Amino acid sequence: MQLLDLLAALLVVAAAAAFTFGALALSRSSDVEALYFLVVGIVALRAGVQVARPGTSA
Amino acid sequence: MNEAGSGGQAGETEQAASRAAPRLPGKALTHLSNLGASAQAAIPGIYAWAITVAPAAWARGAPWPAKLAALVGVAALATAPLVEGAVTKSQAAAREEGRAPPRALLAWTGATWARVWSVWGFVLSSAIVWALSPAALSSARLDGVRGALGLVGWGLFAFASAGPALRADPDAASRIVAGSPLKPRSELPRGDGVYVAVGVVLALVMQLVGWNIAVPERAVLVRLVTVTCGIAVLGGMTSIALARHMPRAPSSGRTRMRRASPWIALLLVAGGAGLALSAFR
DSSP: OOHHHHHHHHHHHHHHHHHHHHHHHHHTTOHHHHHHHHHHHHHHHHHHHHHHSOTTOO | OHHHHHHHHHHHHHHHHHHHSOOHHHHHHHHHHHHOHHHHHHHHHHHHIIIIIHHHHTSTTOOHHHHHHHHHHHHHHHHHHHHHHHHHHHHHHHHHHTOOOOHHHHHSOHHHHHHHHHHHHHHHHHHHHHHHOGGGGSTTTSOHHHHHHHHHHHHHHHHHHHSOOOOOOTTTGGGSOOOOOOOOSSOOOTTHHHHHHHHHHHHHHHTTSSSSOSSHHHHHHHHHHHHHHHHHHHHHHHHHHHHTTSOOOTTHHHHHHHHHHHHHHHHHHHHHHHHHHHHHO
């Protein structure tokens, strides 16, 4: 397992954590906080997938 | 020629029989079919219990005896096959030793004892639950589709309890057409299952959030968000697992980091902004 694969997995786990915090905030009716966590989750998930993709394609 | 032909046929039959030998799910079903009618009736019984009895027992305001009665009903369904096996075993032991079994045991077989325990234990406990929590059965709280499904479950339970046990067909092996064993096109590489399992666990953890929200619209929104996020995380984990098997250039690491750097930078900015806001608040 390469270091970048580990980083990708950690980013996806961080995205899951952010999504969970977002859902918790949404259930507390803290909509701004929920939106923030959901955006952070989406960005972390996207970063994780981009890090994992092989470097052969442009 | 004939002998060779019959030998070939016998070989094919043996092959078919060995292929018909039960695997793990098939083994469980074969074992279940050998248990008896009470075990087979337990499956629709538990289904009917889950749809019609459990929601009433665990409804808001239901007293604790209702929950206890509901648990007794499940216990009656689950332990009926054990009752059947225990009585049958004790009767067989009494026959082998040449002593007469007790009068009641002599009159009733294991299947009858199990049926009495399963049917009456389950039906009476369900009746107690509904009597203790009558509001759960009112038309305002009982969904029509759920009620119809519960009706089907109870009907199947009655049918399975009243009928004889379905036995495995001894001629099933001979009906299998001999042929080459099926081979998978490709095998799942090692490690991919771990990624998928982690993704599933993360997606399931998200589903634990938001079950005690009072406002229905908010509860539906939270459910929708958690399900969507769970699918996204599972998709991300699957992408990572699949990407490990793609061909990689020697300078792959630099390319990957360069491609991901805008997203990582955005993540750092968003994370830093959140930390700063929470610190200054």
